[in-house]
Amino acid sequence: xxxxxxxRIRVTLTLNGRERSGYAEPRTQLCDFxxxxxxxxxxxxxxxxxVCGACTVRVDGRASRSCxxxxxxxxxxxxxxxxxxxxxxxxxxxxxxxxxxxxLQCGFCTAGILMSCEEFLDRVADPxxxxxxxxxxxxxxxxxxxxxxxxxxxxxxxxxxxxTVPDSQQENNDV
Numbered sequence: 456x457x458x459x460x461x462x463r464i465r466v467t468l469t470l471n472g473r474e475r476s477g478y479a480e481p482r483t484q485l486c487d488f489x490x491x492x493x494x495x496x497x498x499x500x501x502x503x504x505x506v507c508g509a510c511t512v513r514v515d516g517r518a519s520r521s522c523x524x525x526x527x528x529x530x531x532x533x534x535x536x537x538x539x540x541x542x543x544x545x546x547x548x549x550x551x552x553x554x555x556x557x558x559l560q561c562g563f564c565t566a567g568i569l570m571s572c573e574e575f576l577d578r579v580a581d582p583x584x585x586x587x588x589x590x591x592x593x594x595x596x597x598x599x600x601x602x603x604x605x606x607x608x609x610x611x612x613x614x615x616x617x618x619t620v621p622d623s624q625q626e627n628n629d630v
Contacts, residue, residue: 468529470495471539479526486510488526489536497537497566501595508594511567512536518574537566540573548614549573552607560598568594572608582612 463478470493477492484503489495489512498521501509505520512521513535540547546554549572559565568591575582575590582590587608591601 464527466526466530468531469533471535477526481525481527483526484522485512485524485526485529485534486521488529489521489534492526495536495538499563499566501564501567506595507564507567508571509564509567511570511594513539513570513574516574516577518571535570537569540569547573549576549607549611552611553604556603556607556610558599558603558607564594564596564598568596568604572604572611576608576612576615580612580616582608584609 459481461480463480465476466479466488467474467476469475470489475493477488479488479492483492484500486498486500489498490500498512499509500522501507503522505523508520510521511518513519514524514529515533516535540550545551549569553559553565553569571590571594575587579586584605587605588601591604591608596604
């Protein structure tokens with residue numbers, strides 16, 4: 456596909472489970488497309504160099520910096536933003552844990568951190584503190600430090616593991 460720099464191209468993708476379309480110039484960053492064209496304003500734009508992690512979304516299930524990806528590259532792909540985490544019943548378990556462990560203050564970086572944490576927990580069911588800290592090292596937070604975030608992720612991992620243990624095995628472990 457060849458396009459002029461000022462030409463707007465239709466981009467269709469699946470955003471948080473729904474097919475969505477919008478128009479973007481070839482040079483439009485995915486984060487700007489999500490915010491300004493599709494209205495997914497939970498995706499924040501920080502450094503625009505992929506360093507801070509505030510713009511992290513999931514692209515086809517993998518945590519990705521949306522400031523390092525062009526909107527046209529998202530054509531036909533599945534994207535999940537922080538808006539996908541909470542359901543009709545309220546905040547997700549991860550969001551609740553962040554609140555419970557005081558893992559956020561101003562909230563600017565939180566959306567990207569939550570998306571990375573969710574993807575991490577999908578891959579690593581029983582993480583160590585060191586693994587969580589390593590994952591979080593790709594994010595910059597000036598307000599909270601990272602202790603509450605680490606505690607929240609470890610808490611959710613433990614709770615999810617316990618929820619997958621069959622009741623009979625859980626009873627044996629309690630004896």
